[in-house]
Amino acid sequence: MKALVLAGGKGTRLRPITHTSAKQLVPVANKPILFYAIESIREAGIDEIGIIVGDTQAEIREAVGDGSRWGARITYIPQEAPLGLAHAVWTARDFLGDSPFVMYLGDNLIQHGIQRFVREFEALRVDALILLTAVEHPEQFGVAELDATGQVMRLEEKPKEPRTNLALVGVYLFNATIHDAISRIRPSARGELEITDAIQMLIDTGRRVHSHLHTGWWLDTGKKDDMLEANRVVLDEIPAENRGSLDAGSRIVGRVRIGEGTELVNSCVRGPAVIGRGCRLVNTFVGPYTSISDGVEIEDSEIEHSIVLDHSKIVRPGSRIEDSLIGRNVEVTRGQSRPAALRLLLGDDSQVSLI
Numbered sequence: 001m002k003a004l005v006l007a008g009g010k011g012t013r014l015r016p017i018t019h020t021s022a023k024q025l026v027p028v029a030n031k032p033i034l035f036y037a038i039e040s041i042r043e044a045g046i047d048e049i050g051i052i053v054g055d056t057q058a059e060i061r062e063a064v065g066d067g068s069r070w071g072a073r074i075t076y077i078p079q080e081a082p083l084g085l086a087h088a089v090w091t092a093r094d095f096l097g098d099s100p101f102v103m104y105l106g107d108n109l110i111q112h113g114i115q116r117f118v119r120e121f122e123a124l125r126v127d128a129l130i131l132l133t134a135v136e137h138p139e140q141f142g143v144a145e146l147d148a149t150g151q152v153m154r155l156e157e158k159p160k161e162p163r164t165n166l167a168l169v170g171v172y173l174f175n176a177t178i179h180d181a182i183s184r185i186r187p188s189a190r191g192e193l194e195i196t197d198a199i200q201m202l203i204d205t206g207r208r209v210h211s212h213l214h215t216g217w218w219l220d221t222g223k224k225d226d227m228l229e230a231n232r233v234v235l236d237e238i239p240a241e242n243r244g245s246l247d248a249g250s251r252i253v254g255r256v257r258i259g260e261g262t263e264l265v266n267s268c269v270r271g272p273a274v275i276g277r278g279c280r281l282v283n284t285f286v287g288p289y290t291s292i293s294d295g296v297e298i299e300d301s302e303i304e305h306s307i308v309l310d311h312s313k314i315v316r317p318g319s320r321i322e323d324s325l326i327g328r329n330v331e332v333t334r335g336q337s338r339p340a341a342l343r344l345l346l347g348d349d350s351q352v353s354l355i
Helices: 035-044 057-064 085-091 113-126 177-184 195-204 222-235
Strands: 001-006 048-053 073-078 101-105 109-110 126-133 142-146 152-157 166-174 209-213 219-220 249-255 257-260 263-265 268-270 274-275 280-282 290-292 297-301 302-304 313-315 331-333
Touching: 001 035, 001 085, 035 057, 035 073, 035 109, 035 331, 048 057, 048 274, 057 073, 085 101, 085 177, 085 195, 113 126, 113 166, 113 274, 126 195, 142 297, 152 195, 152 209, 166 195, 166 219, 166 268, 195 209, 249 257, 257 268, 268 274, 302 313
Parallel strands: 001 048, 001 101, 048 073, 126 209, 249 268, 257 274, 263 280, 274 290, 280 297, 297 313, 313 331
Antiparallel strands: 101 166, 109 219, 126 166, 142 152, 142 166
């Protein structure tokens, strides 16, 4: 079996962070989202992985490399444009050949990984296995309708009036029959080749499509609040580890992971939280569900339920920072001179909330 990871999207919903970084490389608990997908695939025993890449392919290639760190062989497959999930599979057909494969969306996280789904697919010998989960807003997803026995009857992509609340999770398993199904479909009104249409073609031509109702957490990290929620659920499962240094006025409460070379001076970190390497915290409180990446400096501040990326600096912001996603090399400071005023340099799609 092979794996196909989709990492070619533009990440428009996460701008301005994704103006300068691939959305699949934004970290959750200080690890790029894409790395969770690769680890899950390797845990399932799959070592041949194709990664669909687009405009951010240089950055993804540099971060992932040849896959040897995971004991995998990585093949990069450029996609001309993000023209739909089925188009990505069609683009990768030479890599996939006649092999069964798992398709994993590179900005998704799924609790407990995919090993059990791979084993189920192999045992059932079906043409496709789709994962479903109940959601509050099914109109934002591909939606499945099942018959009384639980077999898949109908799939629809982002319907205006969903028939059910069962959304497709971003993990799919197929055998080679999916290629013929894709060759039979046409672009949707969105101009994309929809994977839901291809799976529907499998159903309509008598192929066996099995569904599995996933009851654990599943997260599509497309927006800031999704990222923060993903950070929260992953931090809930991290083990404690301290490789940094604390002075007599500092303390750690709960499950906290601190990297090498990080220094706490008269500061408190309350977990679950993770702080990277080479950071310096002075007179600072870091609250639960916060991830701070490498080389960050924080002084005279309070921050919680937030993500701070590499080499940013936060000094005397004037109020507690929470529910925030702060990019790389950002400076958040409050001046001491008068007259008091805000001085901002903000990129496209930035959001600022002043309380």
